[in-house]
Amino acid sequence: MLQEFFVQATRDSRPGSIAPAEAQALIECWSRFTVQAITWEVLQRALDLRAAYPRSYWDAAIVPATAAGGCNLLLSEDLSDGGRYGSIDVRNPFRQLA
Numbered sequence: 001m002l003q004e005f006f007v008q009a010t011r012d013s014r015p016g017s018i019a020p021a022e023a024q025a026l027i028e029c030w031s032r033f034t035v036q037a038i039t040w041e042v043l044q045r046a047l048d049l050r051a052a053y054p055r056s057y058w059d060a061a062i063v064p065a066t067a068a069g070g071c072n073l074l075l076s077e078d079l080s081d082g083g084r085y086g087s088i089d090v091r092n093p094f095r096q097l098a
Contacts (some may be wrong), residue, residue, distance in 0.1 A: 001058065001061070001062060001065075002030070004058055005027070006024070007024075009023045013022075034069065035064075036069040037080075041068070042065050043061070044062050045067075046060045046061035048062070049063055049085065055079075055096050059079060062074065062079075064073065066088050067086065067088055071088075072087050072089060073088070073089050073091065074079045074089070074091070075092075075093045076090055076092065077092050077094050081095050083090075
């Protein structure tokens with residue numbers, strides 16, 4: 001979801017937004033990590049997930065992208081903590097532990 005990072009980080013209405021060149025430099029820095037492409041299969045599964053649950057496309061797309069990348073744990077503040085989508089467990093990294 002690097003494109004989502006770029007859009008949100010550079011949005012003029014966002015407090016603390018950064019310049020497009022700075023966002024691009026960060027994205028290029030992250031290229032040393034494995035980046036999961038939005039393939040046709042990921043897109044189709046995201047659209048199916050969006051239809052099944054009241055989620056935005058971007059929230060839905062991260063689930064099949066996680067699976068395609070070989071991961072089974074997704075850290076997200078937007079999806080329900082403790083949720084499960086197939087083989088993907090969702091945890092909110094900002095949730096207070098009791």
